[in-house]
Amino acid sequence: MKKIIIKYINILTVWGLLLSSAQAQTVSKDDNILSDSLKTPANRWSHTTVSADELQKSNWMLNSTNVYYQQLLGITASQLARPNAPGSKLMARNISYPLVIIDGVERDIENFAISEIENIEFVSDATALAIYGFKAKAGALLITTKQGKGGKLNIEANYSHGVKFAEKPQPMVDAKTYALGYNEARINDGRDIVYDQNAIDYYQSGQRPMVFADVDWYDEVMKDAAYYNQYNVSVSGGSKNIKTFTSINYQTDQGFIKLSKPDKDIPNQFQYSSLKLRSNLSARLTNSTVFKVKLAGRITESSRGNDTGYNLIKILYNTPANAFPVKTENGKYGIGKKFKVNPVAKLMETGFYKDHIRALTTNFIIEQDLKGIVPGLRLTASLSHDNFSRLYEIKTKEHESEIVTPVFKNGELELTYQTVGKNQGSYNFNSGLGWEKHRTNGQVHVSYAKAFSNSSLNLDYIGFIENYRLKDLRNTYNRVSNNLIAKYSFADKYELEGVINLSGSNILDPKDNWGYMPAVKVGWIASNEKFFQNLDMLNYLKLDMSYGIIGNDHFKPDQYISGYGGGGRILLGDNATINTIKRYNLPVDNLAYQKQKIFNLRVQTQLFDHWFATANIFKNSSYDLFITQQHLVSEVLGVQPGLANVGKNDYKGYELALTYQGLSGDWKYSVTGRFSAYDNEIINVDEKPWPYEYGKRTGKRLGQLFGYKAIGFFKDQNDIENSPKQLFGTVNPGSVKYADIDNNGTVDEYDRIALGEGNKPRCNFGLNLSVAYKNFSVDMVVDGIAKYETLMNRSLYSINYDNNFSQEYYDNRWSENNQNAKYPALTLENNENNLQESTLWLEDCSFVKLRTLRIAYQFPKTLIGRIKATNAEVFLAGYNLFSIDNVEGDPEARGFHYPMHRVLSAGINVNF
Amino acid sequence: MIKLKRLVYNCLLLFILLTGYSCEDFLSYSENVLMTEEVAIKHINDAAAVGFYAYKFIKDDFRGGMRASACDEAVFARPSYIQTYYDNSWSPFKLIDKRWAELYVGIYACNNFLEVAADLTFENQATTQGFADKYKNYKSLKHEIIVLRAYFYFELAKRYNNVPLVTKMLNTDEANTVSPTSGKEIFKWVASQCNKEYEKMNEDFKESAIYNNQESRISKYFAKALESRALLYAASPLFNNGTYDKASLKGSAKASLELIKAKEEAGVDISKIDYYNLWNSINNTHYKNPEILGYKFIGKNNSFEKENFPVSFAGGNSGNCPTQNLVDAYDMQKGKTYDPENPYQNRDGRLAKTIVFNGQKWAYNKTVDVSYNGADGLPLKNATPTGYYLRKFAMKNTDLNAQNETSHTKIWIIFRLAEAYTNYAEAMAILYGPNGTDGILDRSAVESLNKVRRRVGNNVADIPDNLSTDEFLATLKKEKFVEFAFEDHRFWDIRRWQIGDQTNRIHVMEVTKKNGKIVYTKKKNAFVRDWQDKYYFYPIAHSEVMINKNIVQNPGW
Structure with a gap:
């Protein structure tokens, strides 16, 4: 049925084109x-x-x-x-x-x-x-x-140089605090301590740092600032019947890795360079026909060490300060039995990943004014083909590391070394097609305007x-x-x-x-x-x-x-x-x-x-x-x-x-x-049939988080025995206590309630301010959200499976002397109980940010007339400058993430 | 300049091309990689593959916590999901496993095969080489799948009692409204299905030209053994509101005897088969053992040893630790008496083969020491809480050291001949007393049970023929406890015999060293597990009860 209607419409329109005739009418332009x-x-x-x-x-x-x-x-x-x-x-x-x-x-x-x-x-x-x-x-x-304007050639050149400042990381504990915390966790679990006083003394004194390591991994690898450059040239001009616009844009961007390159051909920094070209042409072929071509291409190369931003940050946070030294006293890279990745070695020795993007977009358009047949009738037909491909190349190799184990025998320090892996001379090379997209699109637009x-x-x-x-x-x-x-x-x-x-x-x-x-x-x-x-x-x-x-x-x-x-x-x-x-x-x-x-x-x-x-x-x-x-x-x-x-x-x-x-x-x-x-x-x-309304997804917001209601920490064994059973794992004094919402004596998935407000903010607001005085101008954008909550990155707040933990956690953990703590007690047993999604880990991500601030000065026309320029402007701009929020770190980037950036940029725009 | 007219014509052409062209093929473009039904059953190999998929739903009990650790057979040494059976957290919301869903997927696979792929003739392939053998292989599959489907329903009914009996593929509406059939009717249906298929089925799958070593497929003896077991369940008071169903008992006895006679005529004498042959992987003794009638082939695997080796043995994690309840069930050898200072001396030969006890030499030629502070004893974390470790099914010469790991082929026994004897003995004893016979049921219960006792290596006395029915049944229950230890019988027998409240107190053996001497002290009621009568049946998932109003939750849940 629908196909018949379409065929009917097609026939109707063709008939209209062929048979009617009337006066012309000027047509409005719209690309x-x-x-x-x-x-x-x-x-x-x-x-x-x-x-x-x-x-x-x-x-x-x-x-x-x-x-x-x-x-x-x-x-x-x-x-x-x-x-x-x-x-x-x-x-x-x-x-x-x-x-x-x-x-x-x-x-x-x-x-x-x-x-x-x-x-x-x-x-x-x-x-x-x-x-x-x-x-x-x-x-x-x-x-x-x-589209460009016809007439005299107009050249615009822009250059900007920006400095990006990295978000400060969350402080993690140093080696001594880690050892003390580890021991405390063992005692909480009813087991013996692992780090004896000798080891702790070494951490405290900082002697033999290549045996008793105390490494701030984040600081070893990441730096605070990086820069980018952007060059742009646009040319527009033409004649009475031809308009053109051409532009070339080139950008380079550096990342926040502090380490130097192992070799000039082996990148380990997050590097990016991108070239974007465009050429738009609009030609009036007859007084009723316009032909347009739009071509744009993009070539981008990005490279990094053998770890994505996310993975690298995760390893930097998760590796304890005392896991192993960057290099041992023998000059080999350190590694641990439990922690098997040395982030410095990974970036210096294991190769790199490069990504090449090639994209092409094209439009071919004909606009025909059919006023000769029917006044007010226009036909536009266009064809476009877009191509996108991403190719990758990876070079990998192995390297040698060493495990150093200190043991105290009768007060004497004995070291044993164990070599892991071996140095591979040359790289293994691999490449392939990461992704590709092709789009071919044809359009026809017939319009009739009658006044x-x-x-x-x-x-x-x-x-x-x-x-x-x-x-x-x-x-x-x-x-x-x-x-x-x-x-x-x-x-x-x-x-x-x-x-x-x-x-x-x-x-x-x-x-x-x-x-x-x-x-x-x-x-x-x-x-x-x-x-x-x-x-x-x-x-x-x-x-x-x-x-x-x-x-x-x-x-x-x-x-x-x-x-x-x-x-x-x-x-x-x-x-x-x-x-x-x-x-x-x-x-x-x-x-x-x-x-x-x-x-x-x-x-x-x-x-x-x-x-x-x-x-x-x-x-x-x-x-x-x-x-x-x-x-x-x-x-x-x-x-x-x-x-x-x-x-x-x-x-x-x-x-x-x-x-x-x-x-x-x-x-x-x-x-x-x-x-x-x-x-x-x-x-x-x-959704499976749920016994109680509060647990149902239906009727709530999309992406609603569910979790338990945390009502404090268990004071002692007695408290554990007299409370509803929690079956997530081992429960000790200092473990999180949850509410038994349905009163059945156990805390299980039927006690989960809705947490937060769904997966999108409920309110977005902002303020834009623009002021210009004579040759100066100031533009400011303030952005904010409200009513948005997510769960914290809990792996920074526990010593789960020997992992690293944050200073904030250590300073606010539960202990018998600190029962009104923010976070549960240290424990090495399976942390399933404490790390459940619950109100304890919910954080408010609302913020007000000074998103952009730009101060510009336009040179007086008389001054720049001397170099035949029609316009010249110099500016200073900043992005993501300032944030009022309730969380540690940036409110828009939660969980492990490559550092958020704050940008300060200076640049110049000139028109000839 | 380009002429207007020509331009118009060009535009029109483009226009018509774009919109007038038939969009049919363009809009039905598909890169589908799935087979349609027609393609799936075209070739004989694929049609058979549809049936073989159902075999995937036969499950063994070699998981970390065996069901043995949920009854008085064993205690699991570490925290495990198996505790849900007895720690009062089991509920329609917290299920113990997904067998309900998985068994119905298996049943759907059987129904699918039987409906669309079972009776095909493949005329266009009949002249290909080797077709005759392939066709024989394929023809056998139909009967196997019928019995396999019956086996799946047996597994459902023994857990959940009243379940929907679905013998064709349903659509979503039908699935949401189907009515359950009573457990007893299901068992009877299972038996009748097996009975019908028995004559048409293979004796075995040893002919490698046709069956390519697929020896674990379902044979006629599997069917007969399933019939014997299903009718025994159908007769049980648990499924009959408290009384025995005599007709089913008779049927079970008949089936058991038919199976016994068929195997005896073939020369299989269980009293000559060593107990160890049930799991001995050297030279594949286990699946070549003629006593085994139905099994799941597992292949080379050492996770069982990793789970159950004693805690101080390389790779060991203690796992399922046999209880004193089980150890007490092993009789003394003929003419010997119990010595509390050497409690494992002169015991039924099966004890030393099933259980690792203190002082026994086990893997790595190491002697086990479960005494307090001993290498394998408390208070070591994860040491056995009962004083025993599991030996049955584990291969002694497995090496779990990281560099030299070895593993052996395993099988999980589903049916074996000894059960035919015990099933027969149970049915006959209830019907006619320990010594009674009747017509074709020409052996007595005592005679049948003794056959099992007389296995080579046991060296225990026969059961006397002067016992009362109750005494005999108590002996039979003890014999089953021993003979089928860790074969996933005890858990279900406790339910069938309704002795749950008598078997929830676990006894252990405490071994201590005093002045160089080893002292054995039995500790009664070391663990008292929760027992409520609702545990006789599994709870049905809450979501199932909510979606289908015709399904009724089991009592107490």
Whole structure:
């Protein structure tokens, strides 16, 4: 049925093209095929778009996701702590990642430099999202790259140099404290001490450090500061009929490793260098035809020692100060019996890992004005092909280490040495394809615009066809999408827009792989009404409301197939191994695409000339979600029941932005305050029947943490005996005591309650401030979140399996003299009891951060005219400068992580 | 300049190409790697593979804590999940294992095979070389799977009593609403399935040309032994509201005798087979032992020794430590009396083979010392709490030293001939008394049980024929305790005989050295375990009871 409709639409449009004829009409220019129809008068402040002038202010940042996205109402960004030009994680309304569309095609923004971007817009109305068919998400970022201007050549050169300061690590205990703590744990467990006074004296005195090691591993390996450089040259220009924009961007970034390179060809530092090239050309071929080409390429090389940032930091924290010396007295690298990785040796001796990214994105577009056939009719066709590949090379080798064991015999120190491993002369080399992505996308856009005396009508047909292929099997996504869009605007006051999308995908069952997504939007520009015209204070007031159903197929292919596959082998006798075949799962009944019903109400207003406000309220009901049915089907079935489209989640929230913009003599200023609050609820999820409400996932927020309620520590054996049984492991005085919520005498999984507020912050807020005076300007962004809790990194707060522990833990641990402690007693037995997820380990991650501060000075035109420059600016900027929060370390990076950075950058922008 | 018309035509072409082209193939693109059913059963090897998958769900009890440590057979030396059986934390929320789910997966695999892959003819492969043998191999599988499915239901019913009896593949709605069948009816069904298949099944799988060494597959004797055991369970008062079901007892006795006679005619005499041959891996004595009727082949493995070697032995972790309760069940040899200073002298030969006691030479040619402060005794962490270590199933010459680790092939015994004799004796004693016979049931209970006693190496006296029925049954229970120690019989027999409250007090042997002499002191009631009558059946998982309203939780849970 749906296929017939499509064929009908196709025929209709072709017929329209061939048979009708009318006058021409000038056409509006828009490179981005899908754009918003909101009229934006010159000085209107938009809270959902940001343009090149604003983006220019962050051109000293290395990663394009670090642009001031917080300016876009509805987008929240949280900084990631990683080596190599780390970016931010972007969320649309705290629901999911946004759909990122660059020049009309879904692309990865990290492949592009900030200087290439002309315009970024965030859309969240169902009418704007439905157009993307099965790719739709809860919000979309529409990005356009620079087209350039025709005419005289304009060259822009930028250079910035930044220094990054590493986050300070959490202090871990020194060797003496470790030994004392270890002994204390043994005594708590009813066993003998391990470190005798002789050993402790040596740690205290610091004599023979290559036998009685006391190494601050973090300090041995990591340094406080590193630098980066960024060079950018953009050229734009052309002639009457040709516009071009070309840019070259080159970045290098160094990491925080302190050690020198073992060899100039063997990197052990986190190093990154990236080259991004772009060339956009727009040529008017006839007075009704424009041909555009956009080409961009990226080459990136990153290298590091043989450990990822995460793994390296984990080893640095987890290796106790006394585990082994960096080098023994014999000059060999130290190693332990229990701790088998020497981080210094790992970075100096074991080789490296290099990563090469090659990416190419292309767009070929023809815009044909068909005014010769029907006035107001335009056709745009475009073809694009994107390629991305990541190749890796690894060199590894072994090295020799030595274990030194000190033993005291009759007060005399005796050392035994044991060699481990051997020195390998040459490296083993390995290389391969890490990842690849290919996307081919064809689009057709036919639009018809007709103006009447008091109204206007726009009709559009937009069709996409796309093939998206990733590495490995079963990673190919073929999609087709057809859109019919109608916009009617009356008396400059009323707007009505309707969208119907018809999409097909190969992810769905071939018997039923089409879906249709309708959306509608009404707008009312109230300020144009007669009764509002007399209100001087009210410059502009618009209300709009949109509602629609968008769909997506974001799950793995082949879910509609139920098949047989290998069941593993079985031994039925001596040397009698047999293959078995089993049924994998039952097929999914009626595989359907996932849907979201989105309702959005928006008010935009300008008051007293200087005040601009935007307010949104939305509700997003996601249903037909593809979830497992593990707990909804009886085990008597005997086979995996397969997933089903029965999941349901609800999201809602409101967003406010208020700006004051003013001019006063030589002063120009604007202040924007932003606030968003989000909430969500799980309506239906795969969960086993739970006896009590408090333990159920259903009805709570997504990503809700569950854990026990910690009510203190056991005082003594008596206390343990008279309390409900805790069966996680050994329980001693000083172990954590949990509440028996269901009063059944034992603490087990049915006593778990909801902890924290879900896996996304409930509130995001911020303040942007811009002040300019004569040639100086200051821009500041403050960002914050509230109502967000996570669990602490518990491995720093226990001596689990001999691991290292933090000074904070040692200073606040339970002991018989310190019963009102923050943390449980030291113990070496299996720490299962103390490390359970519970209220004890919950921490509040809310913060207010001075995200960015930039001070710039523009040289007077007369001065720079001498070097034929049209504009020159020097600036000093900082990122992630200051944070008010409740946790040790950075509130945005919890658990083991590569150090978070604070950046100070200086740079210069010159235009010729 | 490019002409407008030509440009328009080019655009139209592109337009039509993009949207008018048939999207059928494009949108049904798939890289599926799973086989459809048609493909899965096309080739005879694959069709058989569908059936063999069910074999994966036969489980042995060689895990860390054996079920022996959950009853009066043994005490596990370290904290273990096995304690859940008796520390009052067992509940429908905290299950002991996932057997309910796993057995139903096994049953589904059987149903799947029987429904779609069991009766195929493979005409298009009939002329390939070696097809005749392959086909024989395949044909046998159907009967094995029927009996295997029955075995799975036996395992379900003995744990959970009333369970759904599912003999075809269900869909999700049916699975959520199916009604359970009573345990007794299931046992009777199991027996009838075995009975029907018996004549059609193989005696053994030794013919290597056809069976390629797959000797552990299910033979007719497995079926008959399962029938004998299932009917005995069907007759038990535990499944009959307190009385014995005589018809089932008769059926069990008949099946046991049929099995005994078939094996005796084949020349198998258990009194001539050494007890050690049940697990002796040298020259594969164990699975070549004609007494063994059904087993799971495990292959080379030394984790059992790693688990159960005494604590001071290289690689040893004490594991399952036999109790004094078990040791007391071993009789004295003919004409000898008990010497408290040498308690292990002149005992039933099976004692020294099953249990490592103080002063015995064991692996590494090392002598075990369980005395207080001895190398293997308390207060050493993880030393035996009972004074004994497990010997049965462990191979003495296993070396667990890191550089020279060795391992031996293991098998887990499911059915063996000795059980046919004890089952027969039990049924006959309840029906006709220790010495009674009836028609084709032409042996007495005493005669049958003595056959087991007379095994070479035991050297114990026969059971006299002047015992009352109750006395005989007590002797039979003791004999089973001894003969089938650590073979996962005792745990279930305690339930079947409803003696749970009589077997929850564990006795141990305390060994101390006083003035150079070794002193043996029996300590009674060293461990008293929780026993409640609800323990006779496993709890059904709470989620199962909630999802399917027809499933009723077992009483007390």
